[in-house]
Amino acid sequence: MDRREIAALLAYIGRLDPRLIRTDDGEVREQLDQWHELLEDVPIATPYGWDARVTAKKHIRVSPYPILPADIGRPWEGYRRDRLARHSDPTPSIDPDDQSAWTAELIGTRHAVAVGTAQPAQARAITSGRDEIDPKLEARLKQVGSPIPPAARAALAPYRPARAAREEAIAQGQADALGVRCDWCQAQQGEPCRRRRISPTGAVRGTTLRTEPHPCRLELATAQQAQQTERLQQPAMA
Template identity: 55%
Template sequence: MNRREVAAVLTYVGRIDPRLIRTDAGEARSQLDTWCELLGDVPLTTGQGWDVRNAVRKRVVASQYPILPADVAREWNAHYRDRLGRHTDPTPMADPDNPEAWRAELVATRKAVVTGRIAPSPHREVTSGEPSPRLQEMLDTVGSYVPPTVRAELAPFRPARAAREAAIAAGGPDLFGVPCERCRAAVGEPCRERSGGGVRNRNTKPRIEPHPGRVEGALAAQAQAVPA
């Protein structure tokens, strides 16, 4: 704020809290100098929710003591940090081989966010509407996030999953596609040996082969999924 704007804020403060009114010209000038010193970097209003009058009212209502310019500055700093905390820097349009231009664009964008000229930019990966046109092409090329050669190397270390994948590849049912009524294994989890008491103990060693009842359930589910 410039000096004229700070003077207008002081006039507003004196209207809602008469304790801040200074009748002596020297004291009023000194008060204005102090407020200008601390509020020179604080905007009067922004287009994204900041209004210094709201900060003044909030402080006057919350505290029994006369408001200080530092109180307003702290409210602005909190507003500043909140907006930057909700902002994710979009990729600059500047040439990445020109670090000066790249940094200048980032700084200018952040300043525009803080001063309320533009809204914070959230994570575009979460909020963007349509996926990349090349995404399906990439998925078709890769086939799976775990290549077949890697699956083969991992098979000795995860025998239950390897048995499941082998059964599916052979045209059989997904043995982990249904829950197990015996050990209470959820869909996608291997069966486990039950320690007793009728409650599944997740610390027991998983079975390579599912329980027979689960196999029957998987066969029944596969039969129902096949069109007549």
């Protein structure tokens, strides 16, 4: 609040509680200076739920003691903490390689939430729709072509052999074996196949991931791909 807003707040409080009214010019200036010094970073009101006049009115209604600047500043700090606690940092729209701009946008968003000029961003549920994607992020994704840059994908390939083999097969036009469930090892769709380790007694001691899918899974994926291709070609033939 600036000095003009502080003066308006003191006039409002004085109307509700005459004990705060000062008639001497020196006392008025001293009171104005004191309140401005302590509440300079507190806004008079925000678009989302904060109003210093409402806070002062609540204090005067329930407390027998004259209001102090701390009775305005303390609720304001609680208001800030509550908003930041409910805020989940949204992904900045800036290029993440520009670290200074990325950090500046993140800090700016937090500050806007804390001072009440923006609503807290809630943690969003994972959805399959694309209508909720930030337009700036979507444009950036189209420009890059993939969430993982090609250089990073190549560097990760030795640590993700199953995924690398799947991506290479799809790039060559082959069937996506991980797109179907494996009838042999019961691996679910999207999961790599597993190799069972059998003990001498015949019991399963454990499983390890396979780089290549089981042949039956690949055959099933190939059959489904052929069926899809046939269905797509039927309207054109008709």
